[in-house]
Amino acid sequence: MTAKMAGSRKFTAACVQMQGTRSVDRNIEAAVALIRDAAKRGADYVQTPEQTAIMELKRAKLFEAITDEENDKALAAFRKLAAELGIWLHVGSLAIRVSETQAANRAFVIDPQGAIAARYDKIHMFDVDLPNGETYRESATYRPGTAAVVADLPWARLGLSICYDIRFPYLYRALAKAGATVLSAPAAFTKVTGEAHWHLLQRARAVENGAFLISAAQGGMHENGRATYGHSLIVAPWGEVLAEAGTEPEVIVAEIDLAKVEEARGRVPSLTHDRTFQPPVETQERRAS
Template structure:
């Protein structure tokens, strides 16, 4: 089942039995076929060790930043060879396979940075197009303009695994906590952040932002990453992370391709949210004009906070 946040904003937590989750860390190159082969080997290894949910990083299919070269290999979802291969693999292994993202043709001049959650029967259970485009100028001189090639998504998406509801995000979305809060308020107890963080931003912010999203929402956060120096010269940070709802790191990769895994116990989500009910206590704010003052002030709505139970 998949839904936008607004479809299920009042639904309770969906919690089942503990399960093993794995994150595949890659160093994606330009060749789609080579990347599919590399990812598939790691996915098989993770499934062989008992993982029933496996996540890959952002840009699993190709790490091609040249717009002309990208569009030369771009396919629509129905004909994309990587997606077809991963659907067949999920069915073969009988797992939930979360492809962090593929570049999918979304028109003659734009692509979508699209995440796919594939079920054990090979069906696509959820799709999510990255909402926040990485348009930045970094201190080291690197310049990224994701919006030149990609069309931003407009809908926040969650889906139900047998054990837990998962909220879908991609990479730069990590810097926008309102999205994560909305997914948690809609009943997601596990938040996915497949990424290709740069080395520069990763060294500064990766761990603290991921742990903050887990702590703020009382959710598991699972972030499969790209790592190392890629064929196109881009350096990514690696350090795929599995974080529990208390903000503790359960598993962490280095910078090399491979996979990590951990047992996810959905009961921990309910326990942490009972201990610190920040999702219930939070108040929303809006900027309102202050009469006669020519300025704005913050107005709170919703129930008053009940206090911190820590």
């Protein structure tokens, strides 16, 4: 561990933006090249997008390509790479087979020795019908997670989430209450929803919790016919965008200064102002009607 990693309250974070394909081997190759580039640019922590190893909408094809965690070659490659580069590598998610009929959309935080420091299974399933005719039923393939997860990095506590989770602010409140000063939401946001809501949701979750928000994304037109929004983001606790990608594969980098968390939470200490309350109930007038 370097002196910077051991004592500093600052670290360099990178997002790897990808344009994933249906080929696990090609995706591993592309991710490895981008991760190496991020490390060369001084990144201590590197995050990849949701579904780093495969972008496949057809259930049968997906299950032909994925395995359990022990035999997943993408995970093995990324563990080896993290150890080689001496970085914290956050794999935004991989499709991991957990039964004959279900997979987990699972994130991995890998330490600089190549050990798995944390796992998180995506909790909220993307089951939507979009106005442009796109339909998604994530729950037909994936088993939802049941637990929020934080991971301790040398500089900060990291709160884990994935993509659609970003629309559920109570998750991030729980992560912040558990000590997270850096939040993450690696994604494969659709182009339609991304254009409307991506920046708004990312900045809101950062500001609400006085935390950094780091989100690597898939971007562009994929060979499965799906268009994703891209625009990987690193957002500061006061809502400033520190780094942003476009729509093509690239690496973005920013310095994370944990003093900014204390500054933001000192200005607006909303994490200390939460109050319990009763949910709305029907009034007598409504019941009478």
